[in-house]
Amino acid sequence: MPQDIQDQHHHDVDAKVELLDLEAEALAEHTAAITAWLPIEADPRKIVDLGCGTGAGTFALLARFPEAVVTAVDSSAEHLNRLRDKARELGVAERVRAVQADLDAAWPDVGEPDLVWASASLHHMADPDGTLRRVRGALAPGGLFALVELAGFPRFLPADAPEDRPGVEERCHAVLDRRHAARVPHRGADWAPRLTAAGFTVEGERAITVHIEQSRTDAVGRYALTSLRRIRAAVAEDLPADDLAVLDRLLDTGGDGSILRRDDLAVRTERVVLAARPASSTMDR
Structure with missing residues (x-):
């Protein structure tokens, strides 16, 4: 690859990492509120964060569930490197397992998690319905799937x-x-019927209006x-x-x-959150 193209690639990657970190910082309070809302009776020990980016969900989940270990999955080596760095900075490196994988290709070995979290990642996949079926097959009995999607790109200026x-x-x-x-x-999809079609029962759904002033x-x-x-x-x-x-x-x-x-200035957007469990533990995995 020519040097100028390599330089541009690295610049683009660095800019995306910075953007994800800033988004995580700006939306941290809302993300924490979502983890607190999840309908969970017993704290999960094994969590999977699908499309983890630089770790916004991973670290919110680690804070919410202090006994848990998170398997953080992303296709980007750069995102995972940043996530590992932050895990070390926060003193939770031993509770994070970073896995690089293309979720539209071979499904990674994530064990049998009690909770699978997918935030702003499912709509990027070529076959999200296939991913939903794989999530259902991977979950431990009684496990929960938490799906978080932004309704659109954030706005910052008044109209x-x-x-x-x-x-x-x-x-x-x-x-x-x-x-x-x-x-x-798949951005902006209606996820509830797709979860049902993949063998889930939706236990909770909410829309969150985000308005965070400067x-x-x-x-x-x-x-x-x-x-x-x-x-x-x-x-x-x-x-x-x-x-x-x-x-x-x-x-x-x-x-x-x-x-x-x-x-x-303000961050203005909406987040849709769904919590679902496998409809029946007897269905084929």
């Missing part, structure tokens, strides 16, 4: 901002939605900046020049119009 060109963020997302419609067809954590500004940088790179060819100019002004951290100088 009427910026003042000289309102709605630029929504127009960016409209472009992204058109691009993702073909490449990520005053709550300084991660909001950094998360917004990193997200909009990635969005700008993805939609540049399809946005009008006026919108690109506005984005560039927002992303100029040294300028007066920088997004980091705004006091009206």
